[in-house]
Amino acid sequence: MGSSTLSSIPLIDLSKSMVPGTEAWRRTCEKMREAGERLGCFMVAGYDMPAGLVEDAFGAARQLFDLPTETKRRNTSHKPYCGYEGRTEVIPLFESLGIEDVDQPEAALRFTNLMWPEGNQSFCKVINRFGQELLTLGNLIQRMILESYGLEALVRSHIDESHCIMRLMNYEAAAADGSNSSPAVGLCNHTDKNWLTVLCQQGVEGLQVESKQRGDWAHVPFIPSTFVVIIGDSLMAWSNGRLHSPTHRVMVFDKERFSIGLFSTPKDGAIIKVPEQLVDDGHALLFNPFNFSDFLYYFSTTGVKLSESAIHVFAGSHD
Template sequence: MSKLLEVPVIDIARFRSGDEDDRRAVAREVDRACTDIGFLIIDGHGVDPALIERTRAVSREFFDLPEAEKRRVARPRVDVSRGYTGLEDESVARSRDASATQGDLNESLMIGPVDRPDEAYATAPAAGQHFAANIWPQRPAALQPVWTEYYRAMGDLAATIMRIFALALDLDEHYFDDKIDRHISRLRLRNYPAQAEAPKPGQIRAGAHSDYGSLTILCTEDKPGGLQVCNAAGEWVDVPIVPGTFIINIGDLMARWSNDRWVSTLHRVVNPPAGAGGAARRLSIVFFHNPNYDARIECLPNCAGDGEPPRYPPTTSGEHLRSMFVTTQNAAAGQQA
């Protein structure tokens, strides 16, 4: 069977409410998407559309605030994934290419877990900054409760997807349950403003990169200048925007966990056409799902065998993420030197 070169749409309602045959059929479709292109679009997810719209609306209110007010909740440092990051302050491509010099043409606001586990777990040395306090803006007042509700909804959806993943990888459906019950995920809203001025040479909305964690759940808009993925043929292809769906991709951690059976695919957000004006403003709601910081990441059963030994030494989710943040931080420091 030839590889998928476009991102498929998969209805997971059959997994959520179907019989065993339906559930395994969904798992097979997901396995093929994760093996071939690392991206899929899910329908039938059960998330309330009104919650998505509330999240989008309150986030637009925040990004419409004066720059000085947004800076009051600025990200405190690189290893603390909380707070506001301004336009061109970040270059995600540096995680892959230390020579990437241009800042990305987006701004963002980010939070971490909204339900803190017991103090001994949250403050253990291995926890690092994964349960650092969230930094909430004073305005708009509705942002904290709406984002909290959305974060919890994404945690529930991620748990469902991880059960599909387990079946897709020939594991017990609940294999990942105890590895994600205290997850260290991040919710990040990215605002891609309309471009009143031409970008610098080589500068785009978000440079080519792969995500760090287990999976990403993206809700975005059908606006000019959008998401592209690099397929198995080395071609950049647009990810279609299907109303009422989420875009899912696996990250480096899941690729490592599966011994590279599944691919963590390079992707980027390109610029809109010149002259697109205000219609090109895009808001993306991104949930980066990451397992418990102490979840052991080693080659999964059925992902290695005679001629395909484990490719990576064991690590933990927290250590994997910390190493990725350090790599990015060092690359950024090299650019500033």
Template structure:
């Protein structure tokens, strides 16, 4: 594989079930993990019916009346689950042109005074009224992706010469799903930003499993290679785009890097569905850094572009000791209305803390 990749590799997971092809699949996966940080998975075993049901539901969901969307606004939720409109988030100091619904594994709220505040992130979804069919579609999809993620982690462990099950103890009891709509951008209008999402590394999960839910002619996703060039990630029907999150980079001692990526808006509206595999909220820095350090110490750490290197891990570089508190800080800073409403005791601290 080239030192600075120019395309994203495709891993056929069905070949891992055949002893004659499994070694080559593991080698290709290892190369993708260490050299790219992004890959497609094909023949992944996720029900096509479940995927199709979700894709078909997206236009209905985003065409809901504003009044209905407001009833499930993210600002209503201490768990940061619900709807947020275009322009409600920014990346790198610039506004992102997207609207989204955020869901998670359906769990009850268990936080109470005396329990770490970050445990309040765990909790139930907000479901749009008058459309009960959407809940079943979304819950079926979360169930399928949860299973795929666990199976994939065991293959990753084997590719990195670790025992099956090595990465499972790092997982949370709750995974998160975003349903994202990027409106079309006017062609040739320089006053309208083309930033769907600005350059970033995924900081909210262990691994991300992305369904590009628009036809192949609809482009937008790009990945930054080590030379600092943006590489297109076109839609490949029947696949998921899979990429490393920052927590996994920390646990692998920087050997498997979270790769910087962005989304550019274009002349067509675009739908995208990232599933973020959750990280255990009580994971400490020491546990994350030390658990597998001896295994990864002997492996070469690949370089990355200057722009990619500048995006540090808030968990590793910040002053907070647990993954949960690092995540809470990030969410409060991104969704300040929620922070003021539900986390007033730490709001000023997090907003003014740039470390």
């Protein structure tokens, strides 16, 4: 399989388009929609993140992953992908912890006290603030995508039907001999199941996104002060297949890798339904309405072949 150049991942500058209704805003909305439809992944720059917050967040992540494994395993959840994951035979180099509703101070405090019963005020404050910022950015991006389709009236209800999960992720180095010639799979091929993912990397690359035509992998570069945006299956289905939910993976080399992702996700029990404005003579209905929680349970408990798309199998319209 081929590997495309770094420039194949669009980079969209938000710094001159933060005023809704302006020509710069409209052009940026169109760029997001085009990138979401073509590749399902793009990068954004120019978001006004508080100084030092990204560095503080990764410092907090290192504190977390330095804890004993038995401590990290306290992070349990009956919901898929909301607790501790990793160190399995399939993904032995990967370890991850999820924090639901991290933008809410009480949720951040509950997680902090679970990991540090004696308390860790610095960790709690940083992770809560970083979650709020990433959620704000994710909501902004979703607003701009919806507006690009002329669906401004649906923005508020779309955001109200959402919540967030932060995942702090760590990838152990694949080799200790200094060789970069033998990468290992850090995280297997997958699509995200949520609305939208905003991912923050720290220095070490490894994320790869497969082209819409399949077989060609684009390496996502690390560029300071940028964030990676990935369309999820739920937003793809909601858009009636206009947006693309890309298959992606993480390859690791001889350096440890950290990343932090904010997953904007439909609330428990939310029904995802294609807006009638996105169904017309040129765009037949591709997805039936479905319950997000049911879809997530189906995916996590049913063996879906790599050649199949879980969302198409679960909710695809066959009329």
